[in-house]
Amino acid sequence: MKDTTVIGVAGCGAMGLPMAQQLQKAGYSVWGFDVRPADRFKDFASRMIEDPSEFSARIDTLISVVRDQHQNLDLLFDNQAIMKRANPPKTVIISSTLSPRFLPEMAKRLPPGTALVDAPMSGAPARAEDGTLTFMVGGNNEIVSDLMVLFKTMGNDVHHLGSTGMGMTCKVINNFVSVTGFAAVRKALMAADILGLQRQRLLKVMRSSSGSTWYGDNIDRISWAREGYSAANTIGILEKDMLSFLDAISDCENIEVKKLAGSVLDIVRAVEPLE
Numbered sequence: 001m002k003d004t005t006v007i008g009v010a011g012c013g014a015m016g017l018p019m020a021q022q023l024q025k026a027g028y029s030v031w032g033f034d035v036r037p038a039d040r041f042k043d044f045a046s047r048m049i050e051d052p053s054e055f056s057a058r059i060d061t062l063i064s065v066v067r068d069q070h071q072n073l074d075l076l077f078d079n080q081a082i083m084k085r086a087n088p089p090k091t092v093i094i095s096s097t098l099s100p101r102f103l104p105e106m107a108k109r110l111p112p113g114t115a116l117v118d119a120p121m122s123g124a125p126a127r128a129e130d131g132t133l134t135f136m137v138g139g140n141n142e143i144v145s146d147l148m149v150l151f152k153t154m155g156n157d158v159h160h161l162g163s164t165g166m167g168m169t170c171k172v173i174n175n176f177v178s179v180t181g182f183a184a185v186r187k188a189l190m191a192a193d194i195l196g197l198q199r200q201r202l203l204k205v206m207r208s209s210s211g212s213t214w215y216g217d218n219i220d221r222i223s224w225a226r227e228g229y230s231a232a233n234t235i236g237i238l239e240k241d242m243l244s245f246l247d248a249i250s251d252c253e254n255i256e257v258k259k260l261a262g263s264v265l266d267i268v269r270a271v272e273p274l275e
Contacts, residue, residue, distance in 0.1 A: 007150070008033060008059030008089065010075050010082070011096070012041060012048070014223075015121070016065035018128035019095075019154050020044065026153045031058055033080075056085035061150075063093045063119075068240050069102055077109050091115045093147070095135075097175060097240070099247035100168040107164065115143045116164055120171035121155060122178075124222060132156045136174070138167035172248045175241040176261060181213035182238060183267040188216075189274070228273035238268050 005028070009020040012032040021044060024030045031047055033055045034040075038048035049055040062082065066075055072094065076083045083092070088111055094103070097120045107116045117139035127133050133155035137144055144160050151158040161170050188211070192202045207217050219225045224234035231239070242265045249257060 005029075005061055006031065006059045007061050007063065008049075008055055009063045009065060010034070010055075011064060011066035011071070012044070013065070013067075014125040015095075015128050016063075017041065017044060018125060019063065019065065019121075019133075020047070022128075022131040022154050023150065028150075028153070031055060033082075052080040052082055053085050056082045056089065057087040059089050061091040061093065061147075062089040063095055063150075065095045067237070068096065069098050072096055072098065072106070076106070083110055083114070088114065091117065091143070091147070093117045093119050094168070095119050095121055097171050097237075097244060098168060099172065099244040100165040101247055101250070103165045103168060115140065117143060117147060118164055118167040119147075119151060120168055122171070122174060123155070126221065128154070135159065136161060136167040136170040138162055138164045138169070140164070169248065172241065172245040175238075176245040176264075178214060179238045179242050179268060180260070180264050182215045183264045183271075185213055185216040185219070186271055186274075187267065226274035227271075229269055229271045235268060235271055239265065242268060 007023055007028055007030045009016050009030060010033040012020060012034045020030050020032050031049050032041065032044060033049055038045045038050055041048050049058065064072055064075060066072055074080055082088060090113065092110065092114060103116070103118060110116060117137065119135050119137045121133040121135050123133040131154055134157040135151045135155045137151065137158060137160045148158060161167055188202065189199050192199050203216055203219060206212055215222065227233050227235050229235045242261060246258065246261050
């Protein structure tokens with residue numbers, strides 16, 4: 001694949017840009033696309049293509065790392081309309097975190113013969129920069145087998161979970177747990193303040209005990225860890241991820257799961273910056 005496939009990464013933000021750079025470092029031909037001007041991307045600026053038609057025509061495999069469902073629709077079919085151009089890519093990999101219920105609609109709108117693979121990732125920007133992401137993949141066995149070398153270039157833990165949609169299903173459930181942990185830690189820090197326990201002492205104990213969580217264990221290394229809620233920042237992405245989980249389980253009869261997810265979502269939306 002490395003000798004012939006040209007890869008396009010759309011959405012070169014905190015995750016997409018280091019993913020593209022890992023692929024380039026490994027010797028792949030990689031082009032980036034983003035709604036922001038190319039000169040915003042420093043060392044990668046020469047690999048950014050601003051025209052959607054040129055980007056579409058140049059690449060064989062598209063990795064979408066744009067923010068949400070709306071941006072994916074814009075990218076593929078509406079505003080930038082990558083898949084409606086004269087020479088669209090033959091493989092589309094969705095690495096955004098979306099509800100798995102959205103994928104069949106997306107698949108119906110793709111050109112005939114285009115392969116759709118869902119491959120959301122976990123690990124935050126630091127692991128994207130190290131090439132140590134975790135990928136949760138859904139798609140045709142043969143196609144995923146061919147793409148595995150790409151995933152292993154960007155990550156060190158790749159799980160093929162079944163047909164298209166299974167990667168996204170696993171990701172939204174994983175994120176339900178992760179966001180719940182975030183909400184619990186923020187509430188725990190509030191309790192520590194009220195009860196007169198120093199936050200750092202609590203976090204140190206939790207790291208080596210049953211209160212261990214990804215967010216709490218890494219709070220001093222996560223760039224957005226002390227942010228308050230805004231629809232435009234990373235806490236807003238947590239909101240989006242919980243909404244994706246709620247959409248995924250919308251037909252589920254387990255009311256308790258929905259209540260818990262709804263309560264966590266309320267906490268996320270009310271989070272204030274940590275001082």
